[in-house]
Amino acid sequence: MSHRPSRCPDWRTLAATRDERDDLHGDAWFAALDHLDGGCRACRDAAYAADPTLVFRRAAAYEPTAAEVTDLAASVRAMIRAGRVEELPASDFDHLTRTEEPVAAPAPIAELVVRPRRVLGWRVASLAAGLVALLVATAPVDHEPAPTTVAASAPAVAYGTEFVGALLTAGSSTGDPVEIETLDRPTANVYQFDDPGMDVVLIVDAGLDV
Amino acid sequence: MQDDEEQETPTGMPELVYSAPREARPVWAEKNDRELLAALQAGQEAALDELITRKSGPLLQLAYRILGDREEARDVVQVAFFRIWEHRARFDDRFSPNTWIYRIVNNLAIDHLRSRQSRERSVEPVRQHLRQVADGRSHGFLAGLQGGEVMAIFKELAAELTEKQRSVFLLRELEGLSSQEVAEIVGCQESTVRNHLFNARRVLRKALVERYPEYAGAFAGLGAKEDA
Numbered sequence: 046m047s048h049r050p051s052r053c054p055d056w057r058t059l060a061a062t063r064d065e066r067d068d069l070h071g072d073a074w075f076a077a078l079d080h081l082d083g084g085c086r087a088c089r090d091a092a093y094a095a096d097p098t099l100v101f102r103r104a105a106a107y108e109p110t111a112a113e114v115t116d117l118a119a120s121v122r123a124m125i126r127a128g129r130v131e132e133l134p135a136s137d138f139d140h141l142t143r144t145e146e147p148v149a150a151p152a153p154i155a156e157l158v159v160r161p162r163r164v165l166g167w168r169v170a171s172l173a174a175g176l177v178a179l180l181v182a183t184a185p186v187d188h189e190p191a192p193t194t195v196a197a198s199a200p201a202v203a204y205g206t207e208f209v210g211a212l213l214t215a216g217s218s219t220g221d222p223v224e225i226e227t228l229d230r231p232t233a234n235v236y237q238f239d240d241p242g243m244d245v246v247l248i249v250d251a252g253l254d255v
Numbered sequence: 256m257q258d259d260e261e262q263e264t265p266t267g268m269p270e271l272v273y274s275a276p277r278e279a280r281p282v283w284a285e286k287n288d289r290e291l292l293a294a295l296q297a298g299q300e301a302a303l304d305e306l307i308t309r310k311s312g313p314l315l316q317l318a319y320r321i322l323g324d325r326e327e328a329r330d331v332v333q334v335a336f337f338r339i340w341e342h343r344a345r346f347d348d349r350f351s352p353n354t355w356i357y358r359i360v361n362n363l364a365i366d367h368l369r370s371r372q373s374r375e376r377s378v379e380p381v382r383q384h385l386r387q388v389a390d391g392r393s394h395g396f397l398a399g400l401q402g403g404e405v406m407a408i409f410k411e412l413a414a415e416l417t418e419k420q421r422s423v424f425l426l427r428e429l430e431g432l433s434s435q436e437v438a439e440i441v442g443c444q445e446s447t448v449r450n451h452l453f454n455a456r457r458v459l460r461k462a463l464v465e466r467y468p469e470y471a472g473a474f475a476g477l478g479a480k481e482d483a
Contacts, residue, residue, distance in 0.1 A: 098459045101409050102429060105402035107319040107328060109311055117333055118307045124337040125300065 053088035056095035288352035295343040314360045321364040323410030335360045358440040365418045412462040424455035
């Protein structure tokens with residue numbers, strides 16, 4: 046419904062009346078706003094003079110494109126799916142993270158990362174663990190493949206071509222495993238991503254609620 | 256159905272229907288907001304897609320105006336829709352769906368704003384840029400500002416407002432919701448909404464004149480001209 050008056054409103058009176066009265070819904074006020082929003086140049090300055098805050102009606106609008114809306118819907122669906130993964134009982138959860146399947150598991154990893162409830166905790170935990178591992182992995186040692194030794198207490202599974210054992214021995218001159226942290230956590234998973242020039246190892250512990 | 260939807264929308268509410276092609280969503284597009292929420296409560300995830308399609312525009316707009324950042328607005332609205340899904344059972348049918356949804360977005364945006372205050376970048380560069388713009392325009396400064404510049408000014412000056420003042424000003428003055436709706440969204444009495452609105456306007460006017468004296472000059476000039 047358009048309230049637009051045929052001639053320019055008396056902005057000074059309208060603004061003063063609006064400030065004095067409790068009723069904020071006067072038709073005259075809305076009609077005047079429609080008039081202003083319609084782009085009348087004749088009374089625009091008078092309107093801003095009467096109430097400078099009216100200028101904020103011209104603050105940039107955010108009109109999303111259809112593609113943005115589609116992306117938004119997809120992101121929300123991903124969050125919902127991630128929430129469902131989180132709700133699964135441990136036995137069901139295991140098959141997503143502990144299978145012996147080859148590298149075809151980026152999707153579960155992604156879903157684990159997009160956990161809306163504790164997304165910050167996950168990110169911090171993952172980042173911290175990853176950084177520690179990265180520091181050790183990139184220590185100045187020769188990069189001959191080290192003998193793979195797995196800490197006995199680590200129930201970890203790797204989604205890469207090498208296991209974390211290489212990492213555990215890489216920083217040790219004696220060849221003994223370098224213990225980052227005792228991995229006696231049944232919920233801990235280790236992910237390794239190989240890239241030329243850089244190895245990234247991610248230790249994710251669902252039980253570590255940071 | 257469309258009529259029902261329009262009747263539900265109180266006077267002054269912004270149009271919430273996204274103008275996507277209707278043939279792309281044949282079933283849910285015919286449902287009104289209340290029916291969509293009922294479908295959500297029945298676990299029909301497809302209804303959420305329609306809700307997202309329908310509400311994204313105004314909700315992104317609100318979040319953007321609170322936060323002054325498009326990316327953050329997208330993040331907030333994304334989380335808001337997830338919350339709507341997760342908490343769908345909590346929706347009370349006695350209230351307006353719009354009010355409930357706006358409230359979720361408003362609260363999330365305010366929380367986000369609060370959390371980023373410590374890492375807020377300085378607004379000084381923005382102010383300097385705007386001063387240069389103003390110098391080139393002098394009289395009629397406000398009338399000549401572009402939407403992005405107005406948004407930058409608002410973002411700066413709104414830092415002077417309390418969270419409730421900011422929400423009330425945006426919802427009432429810019430989004431055009433009624434005082435009753437704003438009261439439900441913000442969680443206070445209507446009379447309190449009026450107080451917040453009055454104080455928000457006063458703070459913004461004062462800050463505008465103090466920080467942008469070039470604008471105040473134009474204001475004074477205009478007033479003098481009118482008086483003559």
